[in-house]
Amino acid sequence: QVQLVQSGAEVKKPGASVKVSCKASGSTFSGYYIHWVRQAPGQGLEWMGWINPNNGDTNYAQKFQGRVTMTRDTSLITDYMELTSLTSDDTAVYFCARDRREGWFDYWGQGTLVTVSS
Amino acid sequence: EIVLTQSPGTLSLSPGERATLSCRASQSVSSSFLAWYQQKPGQAPRLLIYGASHRATGIPDRFSASGSVTDFTLTISRLEPEDFAVYYCQQYASSPQTFGQGTKVEIK
Numbered sequence: 225q226v227q228l229v230q231s232g233a234e235v236k237k238p239g240a241s242v243k244v245s246c247k248a249s250g251s252t253f254s255g256y257y258i259h260w261v262r263q264a265p266g267q268g269l270e271w272m273g274w275i276n277p278n279n280g281d282t283n284y285a286q287k288f289q290g291r292v293t294m295t296r297d298t299s300l301i302t303d304y305m306e307l308t309s310l311t312s313d314d315t316a317v318y319f320c321a322r323d324r325r326e327g328w329f330d331y332w333g334q335g336t337l338v339t340v341s342s
Numbered sequence: 343e344i345v346l347t348q349s350p351g352t353l354s355l356s357p358g359e360r361a362t363l364s365c366r367a368s369q370s371v372s373s374s375f376l377a378w379y380q381q382k383p384g385q386a387p388r389l390l391i392y393g394a395s396h397r398a399t400g401i402p403d404r405f406s407a408s409g410s411v412t413d414f415t416l417t418i419s420r421l422e423p424e425d426f427a428v429y430y431c432q433q434y435a436s437s438p439q440t441f442g443q444g445t446k447v448e449i450k
Binding site for chain 2: 259261268269270271283285286287319321326327328329330332333334335
């Protein structure tokens with residue numbers, strides 16, 4: 225059974241950075257992309273970007289360019305999303321999701337709540 | 343970027359009734375690269391439909407979807423208690439991928 229398991233909730237101060245992990249299990253993830261999507265409290269879904277774990281290629285939403293970095297530790301089968309220069313507007317649940325290079329997301333992580341507060 | 347507008351914002355229906363949800367795109371969504379997701383409180387979204395009309399694995403056949411170009415529809419033929427949730431459309435035809443703002447289907 226395919227699973228994406230994310231790291232636990234984080235509380236950060238404004239200006240800090242956060243790094244969220246997403247570990248895959250249950251299936252080979254060769255040929256897939258991993259996307260990151262966030263959801264502010266009571267709001268809709270916002271796409272942040274994707275990483276091709278096979279070669280490290282990334283594609284970030286323009287909104288997050290310069291602030292987000294997506295990486296992969298192949299040996300750990302774990303993907304990471306780091307967001308810097310946090311503000312209260314970054315308070316959200318961050319999800320990772322699998323894309324079989326089709327564009328839609330068939331499996332999702334459970335979400336990681338990141339709270340930015342002074 | 344392609345803006346997706348979902349309507350209505352909230353749909354109040356009773357179990358057994360039919361739900362019709364709309365997703366309208368600001369530009370043509372090429373090759374019907376549109377998906378639908380269901381999200382319940384405290385949970386991650388779940389894929390229902392991809393390619394505008396193809397049910398994902400394990401999705402009951404009471405869920406159906408259609409549409410093309412700029413107008414897309416998700417239909418739930420007979421609402422079951424577990425179907426009350428928020429539904430999002432997503433276009434993946436062009437970057438950035440975008441989601442609609444969601445339609446909440448609530449119990450009347």
